[in-house]
Amino acid sequence: MDILISGAGMAGLATALDLSARGHRVTVVERASHFRVNGSPIDVRGDALGILEKMGLLDRVREQRVLTTELVQFVDDDGEPVGRPRSADIGDSPDDLEIAREDLANILVDALPPDVEILFRDSVRSLDDDGTGVDVAFASGHRQRFDIVVGADGQHSRVRGLVFGPEGDFARHLGYYVALADLPDEVRPHRMNPMYNAPGRLAGIARYKDRALAVLMFRSDPIDYDYHDLDEQRRIIVDAFAGTTGWKVPQLIEAVRVDPELYFDSSSQIHMRTWHRGRVVLVGDAAHCATSLSGRGTSLAFTGAYFLAEELDRADGDHVVAFERYETRQRPYAEFAQKSVDAGADLIIPPTWEAIAARNERLDGVAPAR
Structure with missing residues (x-):
């Protein structure tokens, strides 16, 4: 055919x-x-692993495996770790590949x-x-x-x-947006991936191999915009984080301004x-x-x-x-x-300072620095 x-x-x-x-x-x-x-690292899970094997690609994927999500730590205004997600929140099984x-x-x-x-x-x-x-x-x-x-x-x-x-x-809008921008100045030998929260917002750094990405998420009702217009998308992100100056947020926003392949989209289901x-x-x-x-x-x-x-x-x-x-x-x-996403936003983007504090109390202990 x-x-x-x-x-x-x-x-x-x-x-x-x-x-x-x-x-x-x-x-x-x-x-x-x-x-x-x-884009950020992605997961392959469950029966998809068996399909990769049938395609003859599983070994090649395993050879390129990275650890990114497992090394996430939430941090405070000063960049000090306050905890990390529980293992049950970040994967299905040890066989998952990132x-x-x-x-x-x-x-x-x-x-x-x-x-x-x-x-x-x-x-x-x-x-x-x-x-x-x-x-x-x-x-x-x-x-x-x-x-x-x-x-x-x-x-x-x-x-x-x-x-x-x-x-x-x-489309079913889930109430938040996601942006990813290249962050070449943040590539470091250690592999901690810090994530900082303000109410309804998350700003973080995802490091893997020799790359680092600015990760920005914020809660919002649906926004009417042209998803092919990068300048309009930049303005939306900058406005969403206006007044948020804790940790490295200004630096991450600057990465949004200059990345020619900025990723930005609503978190919506079809x-x-x-x-x-x-x-x-x-x-x-x-x-x-x-x-x-x-x-x-x-x-x-x-x-x-x-x-x-x-x-x-x-x-x-x-x-x-x-x-x-x-x-x-x-x-x-x-x-x-x-x-499976029902509880995800409350973990990643708590809506208030009180919700952030409650989330932090439920986190696992801080992982050793890497």
Whole structure:
């Protein structure tokens, strides 16, 4: 089958690998000019580890394992540690793997066969599904027909919007926003990852390998903004932390001002009754974003991609049967991940000074400095 995948993130790359391994002709379209690999370390958990093994990638992922979340410590105004998250709050089991996003992306990219076509600097403009195939018009003006279109284009999926309707019909805002910015001056030999709280805000440093990231989170009602406009996003973050001068907050805000690949987004979930319509199907965050607090987004990308490819194989190309079976297998994983975030915000971003103090009393003892 000729299959188009919109999006070259974790879900898109995993889907491209699984489908091409089963003999499908795969094209991936990506809005960016390159594979976007920036971001904080990510987790691979549960059954996704077994899928990585079936893909022949588990050993390579293990070789690149990092420890970031395990080394988080909350600090006070002076940077003195006040405690660390309990082990039960940060993982499912000792088998969980944490890996730098760029390392995992590079592993997936390196594994792509040469016949997978990547269309950078382009995106889907329109889709016409006539029942026997999908005619795709790209923003570049290029047109092509595919047997199936897979939307793996994230929380703000263009494919989902074209086929299922506006994002507002499916998004459930959880009440906070997340920003990540490169912090080259904070790379240090020790590996403590300090996190500082003011009411409704968190500012921290995540170190891994030879990198450091500013991590900023704040509570807010939904904000109407252009998620392609970095200058507008910078203004939102700066305003959210106005008057917060404790610890290293001003330094972290300065990193937001200068990072050309700043990441900023709402923490929202996507809830849909179905992830497929006609010859179009969604995978990953486009179908069921659970937010970063779940720690399961990448694992969902791997399970969903594998289930979709396997069911297309088992159904001998019958997309109607395959999509139903894929969704039946994947939905329990997605629902579990979405429900797992309920207590996360209260741990990471307590709303008041009193809530911060109460949280600190529940923390584990301070870890030795590293």
